[in-house]
Amino acid sequence: MSLLAEPAVGARSRASFREFVDTAVAPYADRFDRDQKIPAEVLRQVAGRGYWGAVLPATDGGSGMDMVTLGVLHEEIGRGCSSLRSLLTVHTMAAWALRRWGTTEAREHWLPGLASGDTLGAFCLTEPAAGSDISLVATTAVRDGDDYVLDGVKQWITGGQVADVFLVFAKTERGLSAFVVDADNPGVRCTPVENALGTRASMLAEVLFAECRVPARALLGAEGAGRMVATAALDLGRYSVAAGCVGILQACLDASVAHTAGREQGGVLLREHQLVRRMISDMVTGVQAARALVRRAGELKDGRDPETLTATWIAKYFASTQAMRAATDAVQLHGASGCADGHPVNRYFRDAKVMEIIEGSSQIQQLTIAEHAYETASGGHS
Ligand SMILES: Cc1cc2nc3c(=O)[nH]c(=O)nc-3n(C[C@H](O)[C@H](O)[C@H](O)COP(=O)(O)OP(=O)(O)OC[C@H]3O[C@@H](n4cnc5c(N)ncnc54)[C@H](O)[C@@H]3O)c2cc1C
Structure with missing residues (x-):
């Protein structure tokens, strides 16, 4: 097969x-x-x-x-x-x-x-001081009778301009907790974030929660369960991003094959140059390997196998770095036309860079994957 x-x-x-x-x-x-x-x-x-x-x-x-x-x-x-x-x-x-x-x-x-899809959701974790390290979340949720009152600011919220409901992480007396908050709550204010490097159409926003009162039913799980909720949701998000990166890889490959098969330089089509073929072969290998890693992570999820967590880290780390590499090569192969505003490979290049940062940056994934290697190695010898 x-x-x-x-x-x-x-x-x-x-x-x-x-x-x-x-x-x-x-x-x-x-x-x-x-x-x-x-x-x-x-x-x-x-x-x-x-x-x-x-x-x-x-x-x-x-x-x-x-x-x-x-x-x-x-x-x-x-x-x-x-x-x-x-x-x-x-x-x-x-x-x-x-x-x-x-x-x-x-x-x-x-x-x-x-x-x-009548209601759109968004995910509010990142803050000015809390990026990779979510223990630094400063948004608070204080119990007041039957309600909680949220105060704090969330940054880089994908879909923040159009979302109807936010999944918000805030600190309660018992630690990080997760809440569902309607966007039309009078205590919520969204400010669009424009001209980001990539995913420019994702309608990013900064979301401010100021004396934002929500009913107790808005709490997900128990107070203090926020880290668990965030970890599980981010695993799903990471899987989705990894799959999206396979798509970027495929788009880079398709565009590069079409362009190099049609443009002539040095008396032959670009596709005849061996150095061009090296870049194409790396894209083919990257997309097939990334797709296989994503599928494995998905199969483990469907089988409810906890190993899916590590498989998803690996899939996202590999797929995002390969997407960035393929997008860099795709721009290279298109020459100046790939640098032009509005050319798809220009967009793939900017979008791919974002993929190495969101849902756990490449460095955080390297640390996590290596940690898993040491844990499983010592487990095997004990
Ligand atoms: C387009 C876009 C959309 C986003 N959408 C959302 C969203 O919908 N919801 C949301 O909550 N957030 C969102 N984010 C935020 C994203 O999750 C954060 O950018 C990400 O978690 C990294 O945090 P940071 O930007 O604060 O970088 P930092 O955590 O400050 O990291 C900066 C650099 O330091 C490195 N670094 C950090 N810690 C370590 C370490 N221990 N060892 C080695 N290197 C380290 C990182 O890898 C990175 O290279 C989005 C971001 C972007 C760009």
Whole structure:
């Protein structure tokens, strides 16, 4: 069996996802990037296809996708537009966490909209002082009668401009805790973040919580369970980003093959130069290896195997660094045209850099993967 062969159901899903991306997303992604937004009509089309509620079961109004299929979906969307994939990532993280840890009341209130896409979710963890180190979160949630009152500021919130509900991490007396907060709460104020390096159409925002009062039903799990909720949600987000990076890799390969097969320099097509072929072969190898790592992480998730955590770190670390490398080579192979504003490889290059930073930076992943190696090695000898 070829490394890329997919089970029949997976292959059918990919064809359907691909058809959507090739008709409704990829041809317009540079315009989305320039306008720094995804049109509401496209977000509605995503809803019509059931992609917002991908991981929610049918009983909650979702599509009940398994994790391998979710990976294929996010790869295909990432091939067309990393900004749209980012919006799907954070929405999926919020919806999944709410379903897993939300109170019955909270689930009944928010899940139907999150499943249909009538309600968009976002993930609020990062703060000015708290990036890779989430123990530095300074946002507070103070119990006041039947409510909590949140105060603090969250930065770099994907989808913050359009989200209807936020999954917010704040410190209570018992430690980091997770809350669901409506965007139209009078204590919430969103300020758009413009001209970021990459994922420019992901409608980033800074989100301020000022005396933001929420009912107790907004708490996910128990007070102090926030680190566990964040870790699990970030694992899902990391998996989605890894899959999206496979999409960037594939897009870089497709664009580079097409360009070098059509442009002549030095009396021959660019594709005839051996140094050009080295870059193409590295992209082919990178995309196949990254796709296999993502699929393995997805299969472990579907099998509820805890080893998926490490497999997801490895998949995201490899896929994001390979995407950055492929995007660098894709710009190189396109020469000046690849540097032009509005050229897709220009966008892949900027988006790929972001992938090495979000959902655990490459350095944090290196540390985690190495730590796992030492833990499993010492476990094997004890
Ligand atoms: C486009 C975009 C979208 C985002 N969307 C969201 C979102 O939706 N929700 C959200 O909560 N956040 C979001 N983020 C924030 C993102 O999660 C953080 O940027 C990320 O966690 C890194 O934190 P930081 O930027 O503060 O960098 P820092 O943590 O300050 O790190 C800076 C550098 O130091 C390195 N470093 C840090 N610690 C160590 C260490 N122990 N050892 C070695 N090197 C280290 C890092 O690898 C990095 O290279 C987004 C960011 C971007 C750019």
